[in-house]
Amino acid sequence: MTVRIGVTGAAGRMGREVLAVLAAREDCEPALAVNRSPVAEPIDGVEVEPAAEFDRLVADREPDVVIDFTGPESALAYAETCAEADVAFVTGTTGFDDGERERLRETSERIPVMHAPNFARGVQALLNVVGQAVRNLPGYDVELVETHHNGKRDAPSGTANRLLAEIEDNGEFAGRTYGREGEQPREEGEIGVHVLRAGGIRGEHEIVLADDHEELRLTHRAEDRGVFAAGAVDAAEWIVGRKADWYDFANVIDE
Numbered sequence: 001m002t003v004r005i006g007v008t009g010a011a012g013r014m015g016r017e018v019l020a021v022l023a024a025r026e027d028c029e030p031a032l033a034v035n036r037s038p039v040a041e042p043i044d045g046v047e048v049e050p051a052a053e054f055d056r057l058v059a060d061r062e063p064d065v066v067i068d069f070t071g072p073e074s075a076l077a078y079a080e081t082c083a084e085a086d087v088a089f090v091t092g093t094t095g096f097d098d099g100e101r102e103r104l105r106e107t108s109e110r111i112p113v114m115h116a117p118n119f120a121r122g123v124q125a126l127l128n129v130v131g132q133a134v135r136n137l138p139g140y141d142v143e144l145v146e147t148h149h150n151g152k153r154d155a156p157s158g159t160a161n162r163l164l165a166e167i168e169d170n171g172e173f174a175g176r177t178y179g180r181e182g183e184q185p186r187e188e189g190e191i192g193v194h195v196l197r198a199g200g201i202r203g204e205h206e207i208v209l210a211d212d213h214e215e216l217r218l219t220h221r222a223e224d225r226g227v228f229a230a231g232a233v234d235a236a237e238w239i240v241g242r243k244a245d246w247y248d249f250a251n252v253i254d255e
């Protein structure tokens with residue numbers, strides 16, 4: 001079966017990567033592509049249409065699943081359209097606030113939905129091991145550093161927030177400290193969080209665990225955005241035909 005995939009934010013950094021993956025794979029094909037701002041030329045042979053046409057295109061082209069890399073507001077609007085049309089929805093968009101995340105979750109009562117702040121397999125593996133490292137090293141200082149390109153809007157990254165939640169769930173911590181300035185010695189039990197934005201860096205996350213005698217660094221570095229797009233397409237293929245529910249990228253990796 002060829003999985004028919006709709007792509008939103010198709011002219012963005014990630015949308016273009018998703019279209020490139022679809023062009024290279026034989027088990028799936030683009031069913032539609034939209035972007036908020038107009039695009040003159042097709043991308044990887046796919047005509048990118050105005051976002052305002054999304055509802056009509058979903059009805060006409062009947063995709064099996066939509067992959068979204070846009071922004072929180074638009075992701076929610078696309079998810080709502082998909083819920084009405086009974087189309088599965090996979091989003092890698094980050095920066096949802098609590099209310100938005102709740103509304104996204106509500107759509108999963110009607111359709112299968114997956115949200116992952118990071119579709120790299122290596123980050124999923126990192127999420128799987130970081131809790132164990134924290135449990136094995138009680139009392140060690142923990143700091144997280146994340147670096148992304150200068151166009152990223154949300155900070156810390158969605159991936160950093162997932163990693164921080166995993167760290168907090170597996171140890172006793174006093175709270176997070178975002179950056180340091182001036183006279184600010186490290187407090188016991190705090191988790192230091194540091195955000196760098198520079199150039200075109202695809203995405204780096206490093207967790208440092210240290211006491212006075214040793215340090216452990218767990219680092220993931222995305223070498224190119226294709227890794228996120230390939231993971232999102234894997235997720236889209238995996239989710240088609242599932243029952244309405246809220247799914248995690250871990251489900252895809254674990255299988």
Ligand code: NAD
Pocket residue numbers: 008009010011012013014015034035036037051069070071074091092093094095116117118119120228
């Ligand atoms: P980008 O700014 O390059 O692309 C976003 C695209 O979405 C743009 O083309 C923009 O015009 C379009 N867009 C915005 N609103 C729209 C709307 N209402 N309708 C249609 N198109 C709309 O950003 P990017 O680097 O591609 O990142 C997009 C999102 O994906 C961000 O939230 C980013 O943090 C996230 N991201 C997630 C992963 C992951 O693995 N989950 C990886 C990289 C980026």
